[in-house]
Amino acid sequence: MLETFLQALLEVLRWNASSFMLIGVVVGFWVGLLPGIGGATTLALMLPFVYRMAPVQAFAFLLGMHSVVSTTGEITSILFGIPGEATTVATILDGHAMAKKGQAGRALGASLTSSLIGAIVGAAALALAIPIVRPLVLMFGSPEFFMLSIVGIAFIASLSGRGPRGMVRGFLTGCLGLLLAAVGQDPQVGVQRYTLQQLYLWNGLDLVPVLVGFFAIPEIIDLAVRGTAIAADAPLGRLSQVRDGVIDAFRHIWLVIRCSLIGTYIGIIPGVGGGVAQWIAYAHAVQSAKTPAERDGFGKGDVRGVLGPGAAVNSKEGGALIPTIAFGVPGSSAMAILLGGFFVVGLVPGPDMLTKHLDVTMSMVWTIVVANIITVVASFVFLNRLARLTNIRGALLIPFLALLTFLGAYTSNNSLNDIIVALVFGGLGYLMVRYRWPRAPLVLGLVLGEVAERYLWISVARYGSAWLARPIVVLLILLVIGVIGSSLRQQGTLPKRQGAVGAT
Amino acid sequence: MRAFVVAVALCLVASPFFTGPVAGQQPLFAGKTVTIIVGYNPGGGYDLVARLIARYLPKYLPGNPAVVVQNMPGANSIIAANHVYTVAKPDGLTIGAFNRNLILGQLVKAPGIRFDMTKFAWVGSPASETTVLTIRNDLPYRAATDLLKADPAVIVGATGPGASTYDFPLLLKALAKFNLRIISGYPSSADIMLAVERKEVDGRAGSYSSTKPFIDRGLVRSIVRGRASVPDIAQLPMDEDLVPDARSKAVMRLRSSPEIIGRPFVAPPGTPEEYIRAYWDAFTKVAQDKEFLVDADKAGFEINYVRGDQALQISRDVLGAAPDIVKVFTQFFSFN
Numbered sequence: 001m002l003e004t005f006l007q008a009l010l011e012v013l014r015w016n017a018s019s020f021m022l023i024g025v026v027v028g029f030w031v032g033l034l035p036g037i038g039g040a041t042t043l044a045l046m047l048p049f050v051y052r053m054a055p056v057q058a059f060a061f062l063l064g065m066h067s068v069v070s071t072t073g074e075i076t077s078i079l080f081g082i083p084g085e086a087t088t089v090a091t092i093l094d095g096h097a098m099a100k101k102g103q104a105g106r107a108l109g110a111s112l113t114s115s116l117i118g119a120i121v122g123a124a125a126l127a128l129a130i131p132i133v134r135p136l137v138l139m140f141g142s143p144e145f146f147m148l149s150i151v152g153i154a155f156i157a158s159l160s161g162r163g164p165r166g167m168v169r170g171f172l173t174g175c176l177g178l179l180l181a182a183v184g185q186d187p188q189v190g191v192q193r194y195t196l197q198q199l200y201l202w203n204g205l206d207l208v209p210v211l212v213g214f215f216a217i218p219e220i221i222d223l224a225v226r227g228t229a230i231a232a233d234a235p236l237g238r239l240s241q242v243r244d245g246v247i248d249a250f251r252h253i254w255l256v257i258r259c260s261l262i263g264t265y266i267g268i269i270p271g272v273g274g275g276v277a278q279w280i281a282y283a284h285a286v287q288s289a290k291t292p293a294e295r296d297g298f299g300k301g302d303v304r305g306v307l308g309p310g311a312a313v314n315s316k317e318g319g320a321l322i323p324t325i326a327f328g329v330p331g332s333s334a335m336a337i338l339l340g341g342f343f344v345v346g347l348v349p350g351p352d353m354l355t356k357h358l359d360v361t362m363s364m365v366w367t368i369v370v371a372n373i374i375t376v377v378a379s380f381v382f383l384n385r386l387a388r389l390t391n392i393r394g395a396l397l398i399p400f401l402a403l404l405t406f407l408g409a410y411t412s413n414n415s416l417n418d419i420i421v422a423l424v425f426g427g428l429g430y431l432m433v434r435y436r437w438p439r440a441p442l443v444l445g446l447v448l449g450e451v452a453e454r455y456l457w458i459s460v461a462r463y464g465s466a467w468l469a470r471p472i473v474v475l476l477i478l479l480v481i482g483v484i485g486s487s488l489r490q491q492g493t494l495p496k497r498q499g500a501v502g503a504t
Numbered sequence: 505m506r507a508f509v510v511a512v513a514l515c516l517v518a519s520p521f522f523t524g525p526v527a528g529q530q531p532l533f534a535g536k537t538v539t540i541i542v543g544y545n546p547g548g549g550y551d552l553v554a555r556l557i558a559r560y561l562p563k564y565l566p567g568n569p570a571v572v573v574q575n576m577p578g579a580n581s582i583i584a585a586n587h588v589y590t591v592a593k594p595d596g597l598t599i600g601a602f603n604r605n606l607i608l609g610q611l612v613k614a615p616g617i618r619f620d621m622t623k624f625a626w627v628g629s630p631a632s633e634t635t636v637l638t639i640r641n642d643l644p645y646r647a648a649t650d651l652l653k654a655d656p657a658v659i660v661g662a663t664g665p666g667a668s669t670y671d672f673p674l675l676l677k678a679l680a681k682f683n684l685r686i687i688s689g690y691p692s693s694a695d696i697m698l699a700v701e702r703k704e705v706d707g708r709a710g711s712y713s714s715t716k717p718f719i720d721r722g723l724v725r726s727i728v729r730g731r732a733s734v735p736d737i738a739q740l741p742m743d744e745d746l747v748p749d750a751r752s753k754a755v756m757r758l759r760s761s762p763e764i765i766g767r768p769f770v771a772p773p774g775t776p777e778e779y780i781r782a783y784w785d786a787f788t789k790v791a792q793d794k795e796f797l798v799d800a801d802k803a804g805f806e807i808n809y810v811r812g813d814q815a816l817q818i819s820r821d822v823l824g825a826a827p828d829i830v831k832v833f834t835q836f837f838s839f840n
Contacts, residue, residue: 040547041545041546041547043547044545044546044547044551045546047547047552047555048555048556048559051799051802137698138701138702140702141699141702141704142699142704185840187663187664187688187689187691188664188688188689189664189665189838190664190665190666190838190840192615197615199578199579199582199583199586199616200578200579200583202578202579202580202582202616203577203578203579203580270694270695270698323698327697327698327701328694328697328717328718329694329695329697329698330692330694333547336547336692336694337546337547339694340547340552340803343802343803343804344799344802344803345802346802348717348720348721349717350717350721351721352721413576413577413578414574414575414576415576415578415583454689454690454691455689457689458687458689458690461687461688461689462659462687462704462705
């Protein structure tokens with residue numbers, strides 16, 4: 001197996017495969033930077049090109065492209081507060097706050113380094129998981145998926161503000177997020193919920209316009225109101241800042257690795273979706289705060305808030321490949337399209353990929369690693385220039401940012417309604433920032449609400465109430481209690497009993 | 505130098521006037537762009553078929569136009585169909601690729617539909633879609649009739665109403681009295697297969713092409729198929745053969761009619777006949793192109809071109825079903 005592993009590296013580095021990968025990386029680089037147009041869509045558009053390629057080349061091209069999208073998406077999130085990808089929203093909270101403090105270089109350095117570490121951990125997990133992947137994936141059924149989404153929702157506790165008032169606000173916005181997740185036809189009997197007689201809402205709220213509006217528009221308004229550059233009066237970024245960011249990543253190396261593992265694991269579970277990993281990782285980073293003062297620093301530019309999501313978002317791809325390869329069941333929407341690529345190049349995902357076609361599987365591991373190394377090194381070359389964008393006068397940037405924001409929202413359905421959704425959530429986001437309501441719980445509720453509902457329904461329909469007694473479900477229930485407990489303990493000032501009432 | 509620039513500019517400005525009179529003798533599509541509007545996001549089956557067709561169509565349309573694919577997702581392609589019906593110009597340069605079940609949606613009067621499927625100018629359907637019910641290989645049931653007395657009930661995973669994963673087993677359960685338990689709500693067919701693998705459910709109905717890899721590796725075996733078929737599974741019993749009465753047969757046939765025109769392509773009502781005939785001709789040739797067939801096979805499509813006039817006839821037959829049949833059908837089917 002080790003031999004195949006090394007041979008696969010040589011295979012990926014052969015000129016024809018590596019040149020396809022370079023093309024992929026260049027495409028992915030831009031797709032990541034531009035808001036709205038996402039990795040999955042681009043994969044779909046590129047799929048027709050692989051009909052005549054050999055498997056290793058095809059995956060070098062497709063995966064090379066896809067695995068760098070999140071890495072560069074974070075650059076946009078940090079610099080402008082506009083999510084470059086739907087998967088890089090959590091980075092905005094602290095990354096953009098750092099940019100406003102004149103630390104864009106440091107945030108970028110930290111984000112790129114953690115992205116690289118995350119990608120390597122994810123790829124390593126893919127390689128190591130190969131012998132045990134089948135039992136690993138089959139262990140989790142619908143009841144376990146439901147409980148995992150509840151674990152995710154429980155993290156709302158640590159994404160809320162401090163004190164009873166902060167907690168209540170966090171839970172209220174979380175509930176709003178869950179309600180918003182209910183918009184559209186319900187997945188079981190097809191009843192239309194909150195669709196306001198609009199065909200556009202049949203399939204639910206599209207995440208991209210919601211997130212782009214919710215995060216980018218408040219930043220643009222803020223920039224206009226302040227009338228300064230993004231980094232206000234902070235001194236011009238220096239080269240040493242980027243180095244500081246890299247050092248930060250290694251200073252918090254265990255946090256980065258833990259978040260990478262979280263990302264990998266969420267990636268493995270089909271149907272939970274890529275948008276979730278970043279928020280769980282962010283919440284986990286918040287939990288690492290040791291004092292209430294440290295806790296308050298999150299959202300105002302703590303580098304750990306950049307490191308956590310950065311690592312998780314990139315490690316998740318390696319994880320998502322695991323069920324795709326071993327079962328032909330995609331771990332994310334991008335993987336669903338990659339699955340099409342398998343058939344096009346004449347491969348059938350399934351047990352064969354772990355034996356007969358092990359070389360192709362291994363080449364995927366290497367593609368993820370090599371593509372990320374290339375991207376991160378290339379980004380470092382431009383980093384200081386990019387960081388200087390935060391010193392440009394706001395009035396010059398605003399038209400450009402507004403254009404990017406609305407184009408980004410519009411690309412999701414090519415519908416004017418996308419713009420309306422972005423504007424509505426932009427207004428809501430602005431009010432929430434202005435009156436200090438936390439935005440993260442709403443997003444967590446929105447991305448997890450559908451998963452939770454779907455799998456609760458299936459669990460009850462299939463097992464009645466017996467699902468509650470499944471061993472992993474019991475473990476996860478304990479984990480939920482642990483997550484809420486530790487958030488409450490961290491709140492410090494909050495009396496425990498009152499918090500527990502809020503949590504139910 | 506300056507004179508040269510002016511001369512070039514003049515030529516550019518004047519060029520439309522020079523090409524004007526010649527256009528009459530030019531092939532129908534020369535210098536034009538055909539847009540295929542797909543009712544789904546990039547990446548799904550409808551999108552893949554459209555993109556594959558878009559690659560081969562220019563070769564066979566007179567004048568070799570550029571063909572581009574535009575995605576207009578939402579409401580299971582009702583939005584795109586409304587657009588092509590009411591907004592798009594009938595100039596022969598726009599065609600739509602929609603959900604095959606729109607015709608059933610129109611039959612049961614789903615909300616939001618502003619088109620009449622029989623008034624579109626039909627290009628036809630390049631591929632059909634075979635539905636097959638498969639169950640896990642380790643179950644003792646081999647023939648379709650074994651499922652009548654299955655004990656306990658065979659659990660079938662489904663995505664939701666309006667999809668073949670749900671409607672096909674539902675009719676088998678209700679009309680053919682199969683002992684099935686349908687658990688719906690899975691996000692996609694692939695997720696159901698994973699549930700089959702971990703024994704959360706026992707089987708799945710769905711398109712044969714997407715199930716084939718799992719049949720080949722011995723996870724599931726096929727039991728019953730719908731009316732549309734491919735040679736591989738032609739020997740399987742058809743759902744209509746398993747019900748005794750004519751009404752049940754008609755209801756099942758109604759469900760499977762759209763699968764024969766599995767990937768419908770239509771143009772706006774009023775599109776000139778000459779364009780439609782050019783499309784019929786081009787689609788016929790694409791469906792015989794050797795390279796196209798290789799690519800389509802890789803992507804798992806059952807290429808079987810049903811020409812526009814025949815597709816329209818099938819649609820008319822569906823909408824002309826007897827009221828009592830439609831009444832029964834409406835009890836089981838909801839367009840989603």
